[in-house]
Amino acid sequence: MRGHDLINSVLPDELMLEIFRNLDSKSSRDACSLVCRRWLTLERLSRDTIRIGGSDCSDSLVNLIASRFVNVTNLYIDERLSGAHLFGAGRRHSVRQSTWLRLHFVADKFESYSLSDAGLAAVADGFTKLEKLTLIWCSNATSAGLTFVAQKCRFLKSLDLQGCYVGDQGLSAIGMCCKQLEVLNLRFCEGLTDTGLAxxxxxxxxxxxxxxxxxxAKISDVSLEAVGSHCKILETLSLDSEYICNKGIIAVAKGCLLLKNLNLQCIMVTDEALSAVGSLCVLLESLALYSFQRFSDKSLCAIGKGCTNLKSLLLSDCYFLSDKGLEAVAAGCSELARLEVNGCHNISTYGLESIGRLCRRLKELALLYCQKVGDEALSEVGKGCKYLQALHLVDCSVIGDDAICSIAVGxxxxxxLHIRRCYEVGSKGIIAIGDNCRYLTDLSIRFCDRVGDEALVAIGNGCPLLCHLNVSGCHQIGDTGITAIARGCPRLTYLDVSVLQNLQDMALAEVGEGCPLLQDIVLSHCREITDVGLAHLVKRCRWLESCHMVYCPGVSSAGVATVISTCINIKKVLIEKSKVSERTRRRAGSIISYLSVDL
Structure with a gap:
């Protein structure tokens, strides 16, 4: 009834808070906070996550935010983000979509410098319920500020100090005070030594x-020996170091028997350390090895023999591994669900055939720069891995249509399905995908110049759930193929048709008519596209958020203005500076990114 408040007079604060916590839309939260002072106060109390730009963000501003949002448990401060623009409430602890909070203020009201120890003191005083703290490249924060946090935020469970020059004293204080800490990330923390981590x-x-x-650089095997001695329930370890050797890895393998995830990029580690992991870490589920040049198939044989629960294996630039090691993994790790082989030049068709025959639960396979892997390998995968859901192929010059057909049938x-620069793959393989894989949602066939319109006609007819399509550089694709997608794939949200020289306005009109959910489109280097096609596209695609259209000679400032004025959700337009009128620049300068052609 007009003039009567039937909500505030009936609903208690507790129920209103629960309602606000269940809102997953930024616009809904912002609208609620503007209703009245009570709703504004309660909406602030419902926030449990705040995201702040650290650049140009003064300590006074942090103090102000801390005084208004007292129930925050997750705080994210990133020096790479501009503090003068955006403060956000990121993901909640549930899987709800991120919401954002915008606080507008006069820039010269606060000091203009990065977060310092005084700001961390404000964090410690204002966010006493903090459970997760992320500080990214906050270079002015030191051990003194981290000590304040340690003393006041006793419930801290997760700490990320990427790029922060904190010293041993601050990390020692965290160890002394935060007895519930579960997650610690130390990337590019140059001020730390073994003393702090120990x-x-x-x-x-x-x-x-x-x-x-x-x-x-100052963290060595000494730290890992301390981790092995004291951290008995450690489950995840990620190391990227030129100084850690076998001794530290072996200490962790002996002491952390619950280890499940191991990520190593340590050029000094040899077969001895990986053999210890294989024999001792029997619960290991995920293993990633990068740029190893001092170990051989002996290591993978130990992994295959001892780590029978392994579900994910990533091998990148491991030049001395061969089919023998991969065969050992296939024989011992029947639970393997994800495999990525990147630039391991001695792994060939035979090793992947073993995976196809023995790893029946494989769900994701990625082969990058594998010049010795041929069609027979993927034929075995197609025969044996019926649960496969994702396949990534990059620069695999021997793999062709027969392999893709085998995958499609099996x-x-x-x-x-992501394929890039696999020049033996043509329309035949993609047609087989369209005829057999009706659950396909994501297709990327970049620079596969043997794929033509007939392939996309098959996809449009057989894959109605397709949401993501990238056909960049497939110069044989034109209006017929894109029209078939537009008419057969109404759920499409992402489309990249860049460098398609034959694509014309008619195809864009069909996309606008058939794909109203489209959010992102890339049209760069499409020489036949004009303002007319853009107008037809945006007439129905009102949810469009980004549009890239550089080097499209048929697009003018009028077309750019049409996109910006019609799409109310547009967030990014990439275009040449010369094609943006002064009026458009004034109206939407913040969402326009320029690519200069006047070099």
């Missing part, structure tokens, strides 16, 4: 489950 391992050893260390649950 103290933290001693203090938080009973709770620490995840540890990441990268580019910390892996009918395929949802994602």
């Amino acid at each position: 103290d933290l391992a001693f203090g938080c050893g009973k709770t620490l489950k995840s540890l990441g260390v990268a580019a910390c 892996c009918k649950n395929l949802k994602k």
